[in-house]
Amino acid sequence: MAEKNYYVCTGCGMLCDDIEVESEKNKVNKVYTACRVGVAHMKDGKESAAFMVDNKPVDEATAIKEAASILKNAKNPLIFGLGTSTSETQKLAIELARKTSATLDDTSSFCLGKVIEALLNNKFKVCTLDDVRNKADVTIFWGADPSDSHPRHLSKHSYFPRGTEKQRGWEEERTAICIDVRKSHTAKICGNYFFQIPPAGDAEFIDALMAALAGKLPKTSYNFPPKRILELANILKGAKFGVVFVGLGLIYSLENLEPLIRLMNALNEKSNFHLVPMVGHYNMRGFNENLFEETGYVNSVKFEEGTVKHGPEYSIVESLKAKAVDAALVIGSDPLSSLPRSISKNLLEIPTIVIDPCETLTSRKAKVCINTAISGVESGGSATRMDGVKVEFKPVIETKRPSDEAVLKKIMEAL
Amino acid sequence: MDFGSFLKAPEIKVRVVTYRDIFQDKAMIENRFGEEYRNRSAVIKMDPGDLNQLGVKKGETVILKNSFGTVVVKAEESGYEPSHKGIAYMPNSPWSNMLVSDETGGTGVPKFKDISVTVTSAKGQKVTEIGL
Numbered sequence: 386m387a388e389k390n391y392y393v394c395t396g397c398g399m400l401c402d403d404i405e406v407e408s409e410k411n412k413v414n415k416v417y418t419a420c421r422v423g424v425a426h427m428k429d430g431k432e433s434a435a436f437m438v439d440n441k442p443v444d445e446a447t448a449i450k451e452a453a454s455i456l457k458n459a460k461n462p463l464i465f466g467l468g469t470s471t472s473e474t475q476k477l478a479i480e481l482a483r484k485t486s487a488t489l490d491d492t493s494s495f496c497l498g499k500v501i502e503a504l505l506n507n508k509f510k511v512c513t514l515d516d517v518r519n520k521a522d523v524t525i526f527w528g529a530d531p532s533d534s535h536p537r538h539l540s541k542h543s544y545f546p547r548g549t550e551k552q553r554g555w556e557e558e559r560t561a562i563c564i565d566v567r568k569s570h571t572a573k574i575c576g577n578y579f580f581q582i583p584p585a586g587d588a589e590f591i592d593a594l595m596a597a598l599a600g601k602l603p604k605t606s607y608n609f610p611p612k613r614i615l616e617l618a619n620i621l622k623g624a625k626f627g628v629v630f631v632g633l634g635l636i637y638s639l640e641n642l643e644p645l646i647r648l649m650n651a652l653n654e655k656s657n658f659h660l661v662p663m664v665g666h667y668n669m670r671g672f673n674e675n676l677f678e679e680t681g682y683v684n685s686v687k688f689e690e691g692t693v694k695h696g697p698e699y700s701i702v703e704s705l706k707a708k709a710v711d712a713a714l715v716i717g718s719d720p721l722s723s724l725p726r727s728i729s730k731n732l733l734e735i736p737t738i739v740i741d742p743c744e745t746l747t748s749r750k751a752k753v754c755i756n757t758a759i760s761g762v763e764s765g766g767s768a769t770r771m772d773g774v775k776v777e778f779k780p781v782i783e784t785k786r787p788s789d790e791a792v793l794k795k796i797m798e799a800l
Numbered sequence: 801m802d803f804g805s806f807l808k809a810p811e812i813k814v815r816v817v818t819y820r821d822i823f824q825d826k827a828m829i830e831n832r833f834g835e836e837y838r839n840r841s842a843v844i845k846m847d848p849g850d851l852n853q854l855g856v857k858k859g860e861t862v863i864l865k866n867s868f869g870t871v872v873v874k875a876e877e878s879g880y881e882p883s884h885k886g887i888a889y890m891p892n893s894p895w896s897n898m899l900v901s902d903e904t905g906g907t908g909v910p911k912f913k914d915i916s917v918t919v920t921s922a923k924g925q926k927v928t929e930i931g932l
Contacts, residue, residue: 396829421822425829495909533822566817567889568880584817584887584914637913685908700908722832722893722930725900725910727868745832746894746930 393778394419395469395761396426398664398771399514399535399542400778411782413762420536427781429742430763434786435756440749449792452714452738452753453799459712459736461687462487465701466718466740468666471766474790475668475675478716481797483688488710491672492665492718494684494700496633500662501673502683503642509649512628512659513772514541519548523624525562528587528634529663532570535771538663539574543630560620564590565634580617583607587638591648594618598651627658664771667761671769705731713737716789717760719745740789757789764788809920810854816844816864816899816915818892841893842871842927844919845878847885854921861922866915869898871928875919888919894930 392404401423407415411432416424436448443451456462464487467475482489493501504511517524524543531538539545544561551558563575564582572579582590586607593603593611597618603611621627629649639645652658664670673683680686680693685700687693697703701720704710706728712735721729722745732747739751742759758764763784767777787795824840831837844864854875856862862875873895878884890896892912899915 421826422829425826429829495912530820533825534820536822567819567878567884569819584815634913637909637911697906697908702904702908702910703906706902706904719832722897724897725868725902725912726894726898727900727902728910729897743832 392427392781393761393776394423394427395667395759395768395778396420396423397535398667398669399538400667400768400770400776401537401541402776406781408782411784413781422536426759427762430759430782430784431742431786432784434784435754437751437754439752440754445787448753448755449795449799452755452796455712455736455738455752456485456487456714456796457800459485461710462712462714463701463704463710464489464714464716465720466491466716467672468492468669469717469760470668470672470789471760471764472668472671472675472768473766474716474760474788474793475672477790477793477797479676479679481793482686484797484800486688486690487714488687488699488704489676490685490699490701490704491669492723493669493673494697495702495724497631497636497662497664497669498673498684499642500631500636500660501664501670502677503646504660504662505674505677505683508642508646509660510653510658511661511773513774514543514661514770515774516626516659517628517661518542518546518551520550520626521548521628522551522558523560523562523620523627525564525627525629526571526575527564527629527631528636528638529630529632530565530569530571531630531663532574534632534663534665538630539571543628544574562617562620578620580609580613582609585638587635588640588644591644594621595648595651598622598655621652621658622655624656624658627652627656629658629660630663631660632663661772668768670771670773674769674773702728705729708734711735714740715747715751716740716793717742719747721746721750740792742786755792756786757792758784758786760789764790766790809923811918811920812850812853812886813916813918814846814850814886814888816888816890816896816917818890818896818913818915821891824891824893838927838930839874841891842873842895843876843891844873845876845889846919847883847887848877849883849885850888850919851875851877854919856921861925861927863920863922863925864899864917865920866899866917868901871895871898872922872925873927895928898928898930
């Protein structure tokens with residue numbers, strides 16, 4: 386049998402590495418194995434490049450020169466995005482931030498950054514998705530709906546597959562539990578093990594579950610049936626290899642991670658529980674790790690005269706809100722769509738450079754716009770999967786569009 | 801004469817929880833300025849009792865309003881059991897983000913999944929186009 390040529394899908398933080406494609410003349414015609422989002426992502430390549438200044442087409446050199454000039458003239462530029470860039474590009478961006486005394490942040494500051502920071506500081510016991518596939522007998526999806534956000538999660542790793550130590554699969558050897566505020570598609574799969582709690586009811590549910598684990602009567606102000614919490618606690622106590630998949634629903638509902646850390650510790654006194662963050666962008670975790678290695682922080686930093694400052698005031702949200710930044714370089718992100726308009730509108734008052742494979746609301750309003758290759762489809766590199774595993778990938782097709790890495794290099798040379 | 805037009809349209813307050821939808825994500829990748837993305841994003845999923853109270857049928861448009869913004873989106877029945885009056889659901893999108901508070905308590909994290917709005921019938925107005 387001929388050896389098959391597999392590609393990595395960079396459509397989400399799972400980085401599925403078993404994708405086959407049919408392509409012709411640098412166009413992907415068919416994608417096999419990927420999910421609905423992955424197929425759309427892999428087919429999104431475009432051959433032609435576009436460089437714009439003030440929404441008018443220019444040549445590459447003009448766009449690079451204008452971008453460099455914006456960064457040079459700024460006292461405190463914001464460099465933001467990079468969740469869909471390779472680790473190589475991210476490291477360049479960190480260097481660029483240092484060089485331009487910039488504020489540097491990514492989307493993790495308003496999603497799972499706190500969780501990644503905690504696990505890099507060894508606050509949680511962790512495992513890989515391969516461990517989950519091979520060993521996990523109890524999995525909890527908490528404030529997470531992988532059926533929509535990471536569509537192959539349950540089939541490839543967390544519930545349905547046979548693993549080396551789980552040959553009887555979901556029918557006999559796995560229990561999937563969902564704790565959420567609505568009956569998501571994942572909750573439906575979990576059947577009777579769906580625990581519906583009210584919005585912002587997570588911290589109380591954690592306390593109640595911990596009481597149940599300790600053999601006490603679990604109580605909540607929203608009168609969740611104690612019998613069901615006791616039943617849940619019994620399943621968790623009996624787990625041989627448990628995993629909690631942490632989603633934004635849980636994280637947004639907690640003021641800080643302390644209740645989650647307490648619960649994971651309590652679970653590990655009774656049984657064996659690991660935590661995996663449900664990272665969305667394919668290399669958000671890579672950004673967190675690369676910046677952590679350089680500075681000891683995972684996001685929201687400001688470089689200044691050889692020092693690094695860190696805190697929420699250097700997050701994109703707070704720095705835009707306080708109008709503390711005077712220019713922005715946005716790489717592979719669309720803050721005008723993904724942030725509250727009440728905050729992102731301040732981006733319209735400063736000169737912005739957008740480096741992105743797609744046209745976005747932010748790119749339409751940018752002073753300089755550079756259309757780059759889709760990383761993972763039209764350019765290669767390496768990234769960190771949601772569980773911390775390093776993945777390398779090659780491009781599927783060729784394009785005339787430069788990679789974001791090549792563009793950043795040119796901007797740095799022009800500075 | 802339609803005396804009903806002089807009556808103030810019923811108004812209710814709801815708490816909106818946002819969520820991810822794979823069909824909407826796929827539509828965004830294909831064309832974030834396209835009709836499919838708008839149709840799958842500019843939607844609020846409500847309890848049938850709340851829709852009744854507003855005099856709005858499923859598929860009709862409603863106005864969502866708070867001190868941060870106003871958008872017109874299509875109202876649908878959530879299909880969720882049990883009843884969840886006062887709580888509604890929207891896919892996370894530029895439409896929901898028009899309504900997210902800028903109050904963060906200095907944490908850098910907006911309340912994307914906890915949005916308080918008032919809902920009224922949009923009386924046939926079209927869904928808001930997201931521009932700037």
